[in-house]
Amino acid sequence: MERRTVFGGWLLPILLVLPQVLLTGFFFYWPAAEAVWASMTTQDAFGQGVVFVGLDNFVELFIDPLYLDSILRTAVFCAAVGVLAMGAALGLAVFADREIRGRTAYRTLLIWPYAVAPALSAVLFLFLLDPRVGMLGRWLNRIGIDWDYHLNGTQAMLTVVLASAWKQVSYNFIFFVAGLQSIPRSTIEAARMDGAKGWHRFRTITVPLLAPTTFFLVVANVVYAAFETFGTVAALTHGGPGKDTETLVLKVFRDGVINHDIGSSSAQSVVLMLGAIAIAAAQFRFLGRKATS
């Protein structure tokens, strides 16, 4: 069954889509085109001497072992943030889905962290984990664990992963709760009558029926971890110690905004843009197939 509206002329449909086209063009295509153009130039900070260099900037990026490290590091970071944020959210959602007293209050409180600005969440974690001013950080050092994420790369990664994942738990929680609610009670009841125990029921009924939600969240979390954690990481570690927490967005910012290396920074943005497009395409393909099957 098809539902479509047939317009008599050209003018009205064009007028209707125009605002959206203008917005997308102005805020997406134009800057994206500028980035693509800038990625093929070298230029001074003031834009006085722009020289076209073709794909030089990209070649330089991909022969730079530091950049390849950065890609790998970002992948590890995204995976860690995604697993942690989604795992915690799923656990919380399963519990919040039960009949418990104060369920609404419990759910509302769990959504709060989502409203915290990235830089502020970084500050909260600083007050927890900083080896000198953080409550937990001081305590760790007092009991003899040498905790200092300013100097220990592994600890720094752990810190930024925790801070970034914490902020995303709320978002995942909302979707998981909604996903859980859409699972028909009758299916679960039927499984129960067939004698499926709690874990077995969760694994064979809940997990498969949550798959579309989960897949959507995987994409959302990867995008979040790759792009939106900038504020958190920048405020907590500036990418240090060494380059141990420097993700790709941090590098784009550092090369473009701090170092005024517009060419290389734009090339990195273009690489990131291609990554985002690939993720989005994968999502459409998968969800599209799901919807038609």
Add this chain to the structure above:
Amino acid sequence: MKRRSLLAGSAAVAATGPFASARAAEKIKIVWWHAMTAALAEQISRIADEFNASQSDIELTATYKGGYADTMNAAIAAFRAGRAPHIVQVFEVGTGTMIAAPGKVVKQVWELSKETGIALDPKHYIGAVRGYYSLSDGRMASMPFNSSTATMWYNKDAFAKAGLDPEKPPTTWQDVVKAAQAIKAANAAPIPMTTSWPTWIQLEQYSALHNIPFATKSNGFDGLDAELVFNSKAHVKHIQRLLDMAKDGLFKYTGRDNTPDAVLYAGEAGISFGSSAVRGTLAKTAKFAFGGGYLPHDPEVIKTPLNSIIGGASLWTMTAPDRSAAEYKAVARFLQFLAKPESDAAWAQNTGYVPVTFAGMERLEQGYYKTVPGADIAVKQLARGTTTANTKGLRLGNLSEIRNIVQEELEKALQGGQGAQAAMDNAVTRGNKVLRAFQKSIGA
């Protein structure tokens, strides 16, 4: 601001009718973008008010544009849009980028002075300050404004507790190590020694003090093809000393740039190194007796240390397509106003920055420095000896990135991932890449 112009407007209308307000509208308006906050921003407003009150045909507006990096970025973006401010405050690490700006992005001080006929004489400025902002032939490129240098800060209470003389800060690195050992042994402070600005203080200042080059071509003053050379024996020896101290629990790395200042303010460090400009904050907030001292030197490298180099920012005159000669003249007059000894001395005394002119320094020597012992350490350290090619400062493109690279390699070394020589070698290799990229970006 608004209220004042309203008042002025209504007063003018009341006094002489429409002619007066028409005259007021003819005032040449110039804009100054700065990066100063809190007490420092108040001082900027005071300067703007005093300048506006001192004459009747120019109106200066000072606008805060965020931190140093933000302000510079804002100015760059504005220039690209053809709407650059008349004057912008740029931090010292941005100097290389500004000086190398191609074409007519900025009007350097000598150029402005020549075009407008308003004298802005480099000879009035202290050598270490002037040198940083001048071309290698001595012509001044930007206007010295807020300059500081690095000094040692120490906790007198911790010194007393460790059995050290609180009135005698260590003057050599060998003594610093001994003092740190005493502080650790007596548990007089949680952190025996730390440092702010690791690159600026432990490498750039260290190079100047010991008269060894940081980069070739007179630290970059003589050409954009300069190469970093801070992996020399003397440099590596110092970095090795810091690594050894860290291993023994004498030195604690507490972060990049000025993050470690917090440790200093809290009194947790026995000895720390930081900007001389933290004196004001220390005096206001420190709950311990603090003292200042000269940066230590290594007598095995140099007998008598030379002058330290500056940090802080200077003022650049920017251009825009529709800017008139009268506007440039107004800018020159403001810069001339800033150069007056009384302006310079008041700014230094109220902020903790050093005076940048000889006359300003003399005024402070006759008054303020007599009443506050130790406040003159910074300027004395800057003005001592004769400046050499190694002590004029640095003229390197993208210096902020080079500082970052050094911090990264140092952090790796402190984690035990590499030795002092490897850390400095890597930093030099990576830093040289940055310099070459900069050279390429400005088409040189």
